[in-house]
Each structure stands twice: as C-alpha cells, then as structure tokens.
Amino acid sequence: MANSLPMTLRVYRKLSFAVVPLAPALIKRRLKLGKEDPARVGERRGVSNDVRPRGPLIWIHGASVGEVLAAAALIEKLRALNIRILLTSGTVTSAAIVARRFPPDIIHQYVPYDSPRFVARFLDHWRPSLALFIESDLWPNLILSSAARRLPMVLINGRMSHRSFPRWRRVYATISALLGRFDVCLAQSEVDAARFTALGSRNVVTTGNLKLDVSAPPADPAKLERLVSATRGRPIIVAASTHPGEEEMLLEAHRTLKGLFPSLLTVIVPRHPDRGAAIARVIAASGLKAGLRSREDVPTAASDFYVADTLGELGLFYRLAGIVFMGGSLVEHGGQNPIEAVKLGAPIVHGPHVFNFTDVYEALDSAGGARRADTQEALVKQLGQLLADPAARDSQIRAAERVVEQLGGALERTLAALEPYLLQLRLEMGAGHA
Structure with a gap:
C-alpha cells in the first residue's frame, strides 16, 4: 500500500508514527482544557475496557455532535436488524449526547488519535464488519489501515463544503487516495456529489441529507413546565447554537425590540456551553439582566436574557x-441545522452565512419557511415583524414543515444503498447460528 500512496500521505504516516511518544503530553494538555474524559483517555490510544460483542459489528464514525445526531435514525434502523453498533466520535460533548440520547447497547468509543499504532490497536480489538464514515471526517491512517484490512467502507451523508473543495483540489493526489478507498460515497446533494466525484470518489450516489430525517429532540416535561410557568405571557426569542460575535448583535437587537415589546425575553443557547458565563458578563456589562442555566437560575420578570x-x-x-x-x-461559520426547530414548530430567522446547509436554507427561504437577515437592521426588522404578527408566524411554520417533508427521504435512500452490505451481514449472522 505504501508505495502506491502519494508523497504527502507517505510523509504523514511516518510523522504520525514518530509523534507517538508525544501522545501523553497531548492528552495531558487536552485534559487540562476539558477536551478529554480522564476515565477514557486510553481509547485515544486504541485501548478499550469494553469487550467486542459476538457477531457482525457496524462501526459508525462522526466528528462531533452534529454528525452523531444525523445518524441517530439510521442507527435505530440498524439496531432493528439485531446488528451491534460501535459509534466513535472525537469530542467530550458528543460522548455526553450519546450517553443521554442513545440506547445503552450502542457502544461509544472516542476515535483513536490518527497514528498507525493506535489505529491498528483499535482495529485489532473491534474487528468491525462494516465502516460508515459520516460527512467528511477523513483521518488518513484510519482510512488507509481499514482499507488494508479489506474492511468495507461507505461515506454516508457526505458533504464537501465550498471552503474545503478548493483546498482539496490543490492536493488532488492526497484526497483521491483517501476517497478512492471508499466503496461508495453517499452524498447529501448533487453539488456535493459533483465535488466528491471531482476529487476522486469512485462510486457516488446522491441520497440526501440525513439531518432532514432526524426526530425532534426530546425535552424533560417537568423542566419544560417549570420554564413555561416562569415565562408565561412573554414573547420569547431563542437564539440557538450561537457563536462569538453573534451575541453582541442579538444584545443590540434585544435593546431595540424591547422598546416595542417590553416583556421580551431572549434565550441564548451558545454552541459551546463553556462560553455561557462570559456571555452573561457581556450582557450584565450592558446594563441588562441575565440568568444562567448552569447556575440553576430560572427566568424572572426582571430577566432580559436567559x-x-x-x-x-x-x-x-x-x-x-x-x-x-x-x-x-x-x-x-456556515450556519446550524434548522430542521429540529422546524419540526418543533418554531419560525426561523437566520443570517446570510448558511453554506453548511445551502440547499436547506435556499428551499426554506424561497418557500417562505424562513427569513434571512443580512444586517443588524434586517435582524431587528425580521424578528420584530414575527413578534408582532402571529398569523405570519403560523404561515411560516406551515411553509417550513412542507419544505422539510418534501426534502426528506434520505434515510430510506441511505438504507437502500447499504442493503448489499447489510444482506451480507445478515447472511453471516445466519451462518453463525447454523
């Protein structure tokens, strides 16, 4: 295999092998930053305390929370076939989501650091029967070592962003050597499919975006009732998955809108929860009042923000x-997934930078299922119009629901594309019981 690799990957493999002695220092630093679970750092070196279950094992890998949740409905379908699932990801937050949202028989492991030694140890232990990589988290040693073992690999919900595509084109030999190891690439859109083809994928099929088929996220009824009671009668804007630079704009929008809607409450849900205290300090410094959920605060009549x-x-x-x-x-940043909000009946406003979900937002905007705000003034205008007009909110929700229904179906198409592999696993299971 090594001789057939481009120089970039040969150098990468040598360097990633050579840096193994530095792994303890890297883990120590990441532990200090809260980016590793101290009880599970061995998994980063391919060491597991869990036992591999008997029979076929499907390995599904996603980078973090968004990718893991995108595969939730697919995982449920695969579980129904009585095939065990190994789910890997790379972040502490994704591990917490798996523990909270997934059945206990789903085995979660942190993906090993991408060194040949750690990857080999991981593959030796788990011996997966089929590997499904979600979207575009392409670790070279993980892919090359799996291919060397003739492990069938499929890229599911494949996405190649407008930023990544030109960068990868400049190193075509590298990316084509990786993508060419996948049996099939299941792309989110025709644009993604064309990009994967141009970068060397051998067999590309457009199946759609699995995130359109996700179930609405759950909510604890008691916690919901407590919040509803505390905020009853107030207009509420929820700013979901915000990033640095956005909270200041939302703060100014709130100031303006409060003149028209004096009891307005703005809830900020930062993409990275560890930023919560800093956001609360910015709000307090502006003279407005904010509660912090991590401190078990509950919104009061005096709260401007939560x-x-x-x-x-x-x-x-x-x-x-x-x-x-x-x-x-x-x-x-490229926007966040609006589908869960749509499925829970919330009218959506978004900014101009939604390239991570271009097709979805274009369809929503053109159908009147979402509103785009390019500037601070437009943000205030769009939010203000929806706050003032319940009929407009209802109309937008209905339009968004129709769009999501029309764009759905990726789960069924993905399962159809995987059927040859699943059939083989079912045959192996039958042979094992014979």
Whole structure:
C-alpha cells in the first residue's frame, strides 16, 4: 500500500508514527482544557475496557455532535436488524449526547488519535464488519489501515463544503487516495456529489441529507413546565447554537425590540456551553439582566436574557420559543441545522452565512419557511415583524414543515444503498447460528 500512496500521505504516516511518544503530553494538555474524559483517555490510544460483542459489528464514525445526531435514525434502523453498533466520535460533548440520547447497547468509543499504532490497536480489538464514515471526517491512517484490512467502507451523508473543495483540489493526489478507498460515497446533494466525484470518489450516489430525517429532540416535561410557568405571557426569542460575535448583535437587537415589546425575553443557547458565563458578563456589562442555566437560575420578570449554557437541552428551548434565530449564520461559520426547530414548530430567522446547509436554507427561504437577515437592521426588522404578527408566524411554520417533508427521504435512500452490505451481514449472522 505504501508505495502506491502519494508523497504527502507517505510523509504523514511516518510523522504520525514518530509523534507517538508525544501522545501523553497531548492528552495531558487536552485534559487540562476539558477536551478529554480522564476515565477514557486510553481509547485515544486504541485501548478499550469494553469487550467486542459476538457477531457482525457496524462501526459508525462522526466528528462531533452534529454528525452523531444525523445518524441517530439510521442507527435505530440498524439496531432493528439485531446488528451491534460501535459509534466513535472525537469530542467530550458528543460522548455526553450519546450517553443521554442513545440506547445503552450502542457502544461509544472516542476515535483513536490518527497514528498507525493506535489505529491498528483499535482495529485489532473491534474487528468491525462494516465502516460508515459520516460527512467528511477523513483521518488518513484510519482510512488507509481499514482499507488494508479489506474492511468495507461507505461515506454516508457526505458533504464537501465550498471552503474545503478548493483546498482539496490543490492536493488532488492526497484526497483521491483517501476517497478512492471508499466503496461508495453517499452524498447529501448533487453539488456535493459533483465535488466528491471531482476529487476522486469512485462510486457516488446522491441520497440526501440525513439531518432532514432526524426526530425532534426530546425535552424533560417537568423542566419544560417549570420554564413555561416562569415565562408565561412573554414573547420569547431563542437564539440557538450561537457563536462569538453573534451575541453582541442579538444584545443590540434585544435593546431595540424591547422598546416595542417590553416583556421580551431572549434565550441564548451558545454552541459551546463553556462560553455561557462570559456571555452573561457581556450582557450584565450592558446594563441588562441575565440568568444562567448552569447556575440553576430560572427566568424572572426582571430577566432580559436567559443563557442556556447546558448540554442537550435545545429540544426544551425550541418548544419554549416563539421565534428561533439559528446561530452560526451572522458570522462566517456556515450556519446550524434548522430542521429540529422546524419540526418543533418554531419560525426561523437566520443570517446570510448558511453554506453548511445551502440547499436547506435556499428551499426554506424561497418557500417562505424562513427569513434571512443580512444586517443588524434586517435582524431587528425580521424578528420584530414575527413578534408582532402571529398569523405570519403560523404561515411560516406551515411553509417550513412542507419544505422539510418534501426534502426528506434520505434515510430510506441511505438504507437502500447499504442493503448489499447489510444482506451480507445478515447472511453471516445466519451462518453463525447454523
């Protein structure tokens, strides 16, 4: 295999092997930053305390929370076939979401650091029967070592952003050597499919975006009732998955809108909960009052803002919302997934930077299922119009629901594309019982 690799990957493999002695220092630093679980750092070196279950094992890998949740409905379908699932991801937050939202028989492991030694140890232990990589988290050693073992690999919900595509084109030999190891690439859109083909994918099929088929996120009924009681009668804007630079704009929008809606409450759910205290300090410095959920505050009549700096509670706040502003869109992050908010009946406002979900937002905007705000003034205008007009909110919700229904179906198409592999696993299971 090594001789057939481009120089970039040969150098990468040598360097990633050579840096193994530095792994303890890296882990120590990441532990200090809260980016590793001290009880599970061995998994980063391919060491596991869990036992591999008997029979076929499907390995599903996603980078973090968004990718893991995108695969939730697919995982449920695979579980129904009585095939065990190994789910890997790379962040502490994604591990917490798996523990909270997934059945206990789903085995979660942190993906090993991408060194040949750690990857080999991981593969030796788990011996997966089929590997499904979600979207575009392409670790070279993980891919090359799996391919060397003739492990069938499929890229599911494949996405190639407009930023990543030109960068990868400049190193075509590198990316084509990786993508060419996948049996099939299941792309989110025709644009993604064309990009994967141009970068060397051998067999590309457009199946759609699995995030359109996700179930609405859950909410604890008791916690919801407590919040509803505390905020009853107040207009509420929920700013979901916000990023640095957006909270200041929302603060100014709140100031303006409060003149028209004196009891307005703005709930900020930061994409990274550890920013909650800093956001609350910015709000307090502006002379407005904010509660902090991580301190178990509850909104009071005096609260202007409520900072929901906890993990896995977006379903709670989408249900509370009169309007949802989707974060990551006023800054050049690329936007966040609006589908869960739509499924919970929340009208959506977003900024101009939604390139991570271009097709979805274009369809929503053109159908009147979402409103785009390119500037601070437009943000105030769009939010103000929706706050003032319940009929407009209802009309927008209905339009958004129709769009999501029309764009759905990725789950069924993905399962159809995987059927040859699943059939083989079922045959192996039958042979094992014979």
